Amino acid sequence: MSKQITAKTITDSEFFYGHKACAGCGGSLAVRIALKVLGEGAISVLPAGCMSAVGFNYPHLCFSNNSIISTFAGTASMLTGVEAGARAVGIKNFKAVGLAGDGGTADIGIQALSGAIDRNDDILYICYDNEAYMNTGIQKSGLTPFGAKTTTTPSGENIHGNIRPKKNLFEIVAAHNIPYAATASIGDLKDFMNKIEKASKIKGTTYIHVVAPCPIGWGIPVNETIEISRKMIDCGLWYLAEYENGQFKLNRTPRKFSSIKDYLLSQGRFKHLEDADIKILAAQRDAKWTTIRKNWNTTEEEL
Amino acid sequence: MSKPYLRPYQKPQKLSDYPLGTASEAGYLVTKNCGWRNERPIIMDECINCLQCYLYCPDGVIFKTKSGLDIDYDFCKGCGICEKICPKQAIKMEVE
Ligand SMILES: Cc1ncc(C[n+]2csc(CCOP(=O)(O)OP(=O)(O)O)c2C)c(N)n1
Ligand code: SF4
Ligand code: SF4
Ligand code: SF4
Ligand SMILES: [Mg+2]
Numbered sequence: 298m299s300k301q302i303t304a305k306t307i308t309d310s311e312f313f314y315g316h317k318a319c320a321g322c323g324g325s326l327a328v329r330i331a332l333k334v335l336g337e338g339a340i341s342v343l344p345a346g347c348m349s350a351v352g353f354n355y356p357h358l359c360f361s362n363n364s365i366i367s368t369f370a371g372t373a374s375m376l377t378g379v380e381a382g383a384r385a386v387g388i389k390n391f392k393a394v395g396l397a398g399d400g401g402t403a404d405i406g407i408q409a410l411s412g413a414i415d416r417n418d419d420i421l422y423i424c425y426d427n428e429a430y431m432n433t434g435i436q437k438s439g440l441t442p443f444g445a446k447t448t449t450t451p452s453g454e455n456i457h458g459n460i461r462p463k464k465n466l467f468e469i470v471a472a473h474n475i476p477y478a479a480t481a482s483i484g485d486l487k488d489f490m491n492k493i494e495k496a497s498k499i500k501g502t503t504y505i506h507v508v509a510p511c512p513i514g515w516g517i518p519v520n521e522t523i524e525i526s527r528k529m530i531d532c533g534l535w536y537l538a539e540y541e542n543g544q545f546k547l548n549r550t551p552r553k554f555s556s557i558k559d560y561l562l563s564q565g566r567f568k569h570l571e572d573a574d575i576k577i578l579a580a581q582r583d584a585k586w587t588t589i590r591k592n593w594n595t596t597e598e599e600l
Numbered sequence: 601m602s603k604p605y606l607r608p609y610q611k612p613q614k615l616s617d618y619p620l621g622t623a624s625e626a627g628y629l630v631t632k633n634c635g636w637r638n639e640r641p642i643i644m645d646e647c648i649n650c651l652q653c654y655l656y657c658p659d660g661v662i663f664k665t666k667s668g669l670d671i672d673y674d675f676c677k678g679c680g681i682c683e684k685i686c687p688k689q690a691i692k693m694e695v696e
Binding site: 315325355 | 606619628629632636651654656657659660663664675683684685
């Protein structure tokens, strides 16, 4: 185990500052913390999405490291180019890092991401997952969970929000036999920071999937972003895990889940759910945890 | 310690003042965010300097000083995450 990054040891410098994200935005916290860990050598690529929209408003430019907007689909391919270009001109101590939303990653950007992993390009791809296309007004993405109400999955008498389960992107990425992939949450920044640090030291493609709630899209008060992230882990609808050397490992093993109903009904996007819907979600959760407990390494250790 | 900071900005007056593209200097701020705020966080004497508020602030506006912590009110949006995360209830939100 290497030395842990903490609030005390992390740099005082800020690389994402003065941005126009809504108050309490989880995505902006994920981006801020990722860049603080990576430092000024980070060259960041952000596709269309909230974090590019709130970070680049010429002449108001909120990144103090080199940063660029990519096409919506092209985060990973631009990272490939940035990494090769920086290396070709002899830049030392840099890290090409992607900061892309769930829509930009799990849907339109998945082909470019898959290609980059296949080539094992030396890049770090971070997906901040707010579970919908927020920047265009809350449309369903492949990472929107079952039951969530979005503008394209409304809830009515017959259909109660999104009818499809959340895509399992972490395992889709891992299935490429990537050198390192991890899940994280802005509810546990210590875990997130140390996963970024670990990923940044690994040569080859690395991927971190960080849940980062959006108070607007989730229908929660702006001061509850962290609390809801923690509830999501505690009730078992998210898990902190790593994939390395062909093995899955769980970083935190809950003995008992907290109330899934409490997690769901404290958010506007799930308010319409009935007990039968919540049962479906709980059953999906339990099935997932059964396979996790059976197949993954579940001994908790420090990163 | 470094971070993006406010610079003077002159609105373009004539066509030739307009840039040819949007590529420009990094960390170049020209507007504040304080106008978004309804409530202002105040750090009180109960603070034990655990740095949780500093870490979890989405805007990164809580900063370390020699004697503890301070807040850059030019960019604080008043979300109240710092108040919630504080284990000592050492931050109170004051109506602006
Ligand atoms: C090719 C293309 N299609 C559609 C858009 C419009 N668009 C911009 S941002 C966005 C939503 C992004 O959602 P996500 O990736 O989840 O990021 P978030 O906004 O939630 O942070 C969309 C659809 C675009 N810019 N380019
Ligand atoms: S809409 Fe949501 S994700 Fe986008 S800036 Fe606002 S809080 Fe953040
Ligand atoms: S979270 Fe509370 S106790 Fe900790 S540093 Fe902030 S104000 Fe002080
Ligand atoms: S109110 Fe929000 S923006 Fe202001 S210091 Fe607290 S956490 Fe940061
Ligand atoms: Mg999104």
